[in-house]
Amino acid sequence: MLKRFPLFNATDVDEHRLHSQTLVPEIVRVEQLRPGRFSSAVDVMLLGDTRTGTAIASVAHMPDLEVEAVGRRAVRLVIPTTSAIAISSGARSREILGGGLAGLLPSNPLRLRYTPGHHLVLRVDRDKLDLALQEMDCEAEVDRILDAVFFEPRLPGLQDFAEHLRRLIATIDDKPARILDQPTFRRAHEQNLVLRLADILALVRERGSLAVGRNSAALRRAEEYIRAYAERHVDLVAMARHAGLSLRSLQILFRANHDCTIVQFIRRHRLALARERLERGETETTVAEIARRSGFTHLGHFTTAYKEAFGEQPRQTRQRARREPDP
Known part of the structure; x- marks a missing residue:
């Protein structure tokens, strides 16, 4: 996925940490949890106008990793495909065991543990998301919503959104370079992703709580x-x-x-x-x-x-x- 947009390949965790902190300045620690040969490959397609704007990333690595990050300005959706991802912040924790389910990362400082495998990340420009929410007459405090839902995969519309993102990635993988390089192509898809995510957050705010299933x-x-x-x-x-x-x-x-x-x-x-x-x-x-x-x-x-x-x-x-x- 996104192999036409390689960002870096690393053969040891120190190299991976250095590149990761350049890409995500909020990362304060990256550690390999098990001994053995290390490898990682990160591919990123920018949709926004800046390097810190809206982007789609494909991340593969082995073996297990633990990452700590402080509060973030960007909003991130994570989709573990073949890896499992567990996050914790204070006394709270949640895990998604792969299979393509998506979760939104909270904005609070957190620790993430990844099993070997692959996951996708959508990074959304916070300013554009705020503007989209305003257009929907929703004065939502994005950080409060993200911290309340806490990587919850059962948000209304979230998995449909993840499926749309996977289809977009398949389109990107299949399109000729001359199409992908057009700013209009990237802006159109960025706008669509931002609006769809804003709609999910607005619906969460409107309902005021999550319907979490029992058992x-x-x-x-x-x-x-x-x-x-x-x-x-x-x-x-x-x-x-x-x-x-x-x-x-x-x-x-x-x-x-x-x-x-x-x-x-x-x-x-x-x-x-x-x-x-x-x-x-x-x-x-x-x-x-x-x-x-x-x-x-x-x-x-x-x-x-x-x-x-x-x-x-x-x-x-x-x-x-x-x-x-x-x-």
Whole structure:
């Protein structure tokens, strides 16, 4: 994703820390949590007029990382695709275990822990977001909303917004350079992203509180089970038993919290796994084998679902990855 806009590749955590602090000055600490070979790749496409304005980033790294950051002016949406991200601030904490779910980072100082893998980040220019909220007659205090929702993935419209961002990234990956380099192309998409995010924040402010589903511990256990078995057969009855709820109750929880069925959640996670493998451009592995290893049993169904999710065929993703030079 976004491989046409490489920002840096690092082979040790000190190098990664230096580049990261240049990109995000609010970062005060970056540490590798486990011993072993380190690698990271960060690609960034700027949509705004300045280097600190609206931007989309693709981040991949190994092994686990811990990051500390102070309060931020920019608003950041994080979408872990194959990694899990846990954040904590004071006594509060929340974790998103990959699969493409999105969360907005609070503005308070916080600590983030990333497992190895890939995630996306949308950085939104705060001034433009404030103007968009004013246009909606919403005098929201953005920091208070961000700190109240605290990386909550169940905000109304947030996952639809994340899906729109993923489709935009697929479009960016597929467009010719002459289109991407046009300021009008970037401004139009920046405006759309800012307005959609402002609409989500305005709705949160209007409702005044979040509808948080019950049995969050059971939901978490079900999500963990799915991620553990996604590359094989996911036994839904065993999953429900592991979560400690009936399958019907879990289905209601998934619809309330993720706006999808359990089966759709499983497919979303498998597609994220397949895309990451296709982007590695492995020459010895066929698309069919990657589909199978990611949990799909029917190549045709996989190809259709992949095109729907990312706006391109699996072979197109793979061909682009093969054309790109190794870092």
